[in-house]
Amino acid sequence: MRIINLIFTSIFLIGLSFNASAADGAIKVSSTAQVELELVKDGKKTLMRQPVEKAVPGTEVIFTNTFENTSDKTASDITINNPIPNSTIYKAGSAFGTDCDILFSVDSGRKFAHAEELKVIDAEGNERIALPKEYTNIRWVYKKQLPTGKSSEVGFRATIN
Amino acid sequence: MNGFICAVTRLPTRLIGLWALLLLAFAPCGWALTASGIVITNQASVDYTMGASPVFTIPSNLVQFAVDKKIDLLVSHATGLLTSVNAAQVDAVTTFTVTNLGNDAQGFSLLSAIATGDPAVGGGAPFTANDFNATNLRVFVDSNNNGTYEPLLDMATSLPTLAAGATSPIIFIVSDIPASLSGQQSVVGLTATVIPLIGDPVLPTPAAALAVIDTPNGVEVVYADIAGVTDGTRNGQHSAYGGYLAGAAVQISKTIVRVQPTIGSTVLSPVNSGDPALRPGSIITYRVVASFVGTGTLDNLTITDPLPADTQYIANSITVDGIAKTDLADADNANFTANLITVARGSVTTTVAAPAADIVIEFQATIK
Numbered sequence: 047m048r049i050i051n052l053i054f055t056s057i058f059l060i061g062l063s064f065n066a067s068a069a070d071g072a073i074k075v076s077s078t079a080q081v082e083l084e085l086v087k088d089g090k091k092t093l094m095r096q097p098v099e100k101a102v103p104g105t106e107v108i109f110t111n112t113f114e115n116t117s118d119k120t121a122s123d124i125t126i127n128n129p130i131p132n133s134t135i136y137k138a139g140s141a142f143g144t145d146c147d148i149l150f151s152v153d154s155g156r157k158f159a160h161a162e163e164l165k166v167i168d169a170e171g172n173e174r175i176a177l178p179k180e181y182t183n184i185r186w187v188y189k190k191q192l193p194t195g196k197s198s199e200v201g202f203r204a205t206i207n
Numbered sequence: 208m209n210g211f212i213c214a215v216t217r218l219p220t221r222l223i224g225l226w227a228l229l230l231l232a233f234a235p236c237g238w239a240l241t242a243s244g245i246v247i248t249n250q251a252s253v254d255y256t257m258g259a260s261p262v263f264t265i266p267s268n269l270v271q272f273a274v275d276k277k278i279d280l281l282v283s284h285a286t287g288l289l290t291s292v293n294a295a296q297v298d299a300v301t302t303f304t305v306t307n308l309g310n311d312a313q314g315f316s317l318l319s320a321i322a323t324g325d326p327a328v329g330g331g332a333p334f335t336a337n338d339f340n341a342t343n344l345r346v347f348v349d350s351n352n353n354g355t356y357e358p359l360l361d362m363a364t365s366l367p368t369l370a371a372g373a374t375s376p377i378i379f380i381v382s383d384i385p386a387s388l389s390g391q392q393s394v395v396g397l398t399a400t401v402i403p404l405i406g407d408p409v410l411p412t413p414a415a416a417l418a419v420i421d422t423p424n425g426v427e428v429v430y431a432d433i434a435g436v437t438d439g440t441r442n443g444q445h446s447a448y449g450g451y452l453a454g455a456a457v458q459i460s461k462t463i464v465r466v467q468p469t470i471g472s473t474v475l476s477p478v479n480s481g482d483p484a485l486r487p488g489s490i491i492t493y494r495v496v497a498s499f500v501g502t503g504t505l506d507n508l509t510i511t512d513p514l515p516a517d518t519q520y521i522a523n524s525i526t527v528d529g530i531a532k533t534d535l536a537d538a539d540n541a542n543f544t545a546n547l548i549t550v551a552r553g554s555v556t557t558t559v560a561a562p563a564a565d566i567v568i569e570f571q572a573t574i575k
Contacts, residue, residue, distance in 0.1 A: 072255075072263065072265075073255050076268055077249055079247075079272060099422075101272050102277035103241050104431075107247075109270070113253050120257070121256070122258075123254070123262065125255070126252070126253050128251040131248055133245055192255075206274060207240060
């Protein structure tokens, strides 16, 4: 019986993979990790981003996800999910994304809510607003449709523990 | 790797919840910094539909980079106070700690030094005036961390291993205090320098570390320390001052200032041993001088001097600062009782800048 279940599950998973790959080329999402450097040139300070190279505890990393509609159809119901990377802490207020509803989770993506509505139960059993450092996942709900050839980006900052 | 990520994202939510709980349970134990070599991975995914299509889920590329080795440390004076010492004191200690602020265990070498001049720069109060130099500086680690320097136990002179985030046991700078003090304070500095753990490769110099071209997945050395009182930023070192405060002390000297023989002329100081004037019947005038060093107040100061053997005290011969005193234990605070000259002086306040006046006691005795 268990073996049959396993086979069913496998077929189901293969089916999912097939669906995903069928959509390949429709929306592409690429992720980058960068650090921000302050450059002083002619007395003016400018911020420059570059890929993460030297990364030590305390380094703030900017994670950016760019999604692009490469198909000939308009995409809808776009949601971007990003677990906070291991060994990092989400930086309060850093999530960005135009035309997005930004939600957070403190339970590895089981439940999402706006920052001000996200609650946790503390050690004494009292409910309180979750702290940004407790976030485990971020979700961007893109409120528009993405026409053919268009792209947008979402992201956040996190500090290496 | 992709497969692993997919497998995790498809875990039943209950299992994910359990995993999260486990992570939270261990979080308080793991406040240490992320160790070097840990690979940080980010991967997003996008869900979308097209027309009446089902929801498609597309993962992003994996973004990965390894955490580099952060070298950072802090040397702190343990109390922020000067250690009270006396002139000629040996093994006077001032105490420090070293904290490893890096993300890996490291060793640290330790070096003590006399502050150069008055360390107004970097020498936060009270470690600002270097009036005299402590000598014979040594550095030892408090082996049982009881805060007391024990020469037979505390013999280690470096920290071979200090865990990431850990603070060392007490570090002692042990010094000797000169017998003659030219001032009140002595400031000494402790510098800790990062060294590799035993068996680990040599660390690159700060300059070499800066020149290394970083690779996202390689582990490079990053010097991140702040400047100490005698060292600069990002050099794998940190330093702090400690110091000694010499308290008030009294120093006593005794001389023969005059010998008056029964026949012949008076001999004045210096009177050499064997001088023909030193014979039975000669009257010797002894002088005891109490002088003051350091800064502070000495309470209940009493100076006593036993009459030398084979001499006979001459009654009422005591003078203090040139003023005659009686032998009785009375209000003049000087007496001769049971072959002992005693002068009581109560409290004496003295400073390095304005030392209290010497107390000069004289008395006479006849050689038997």
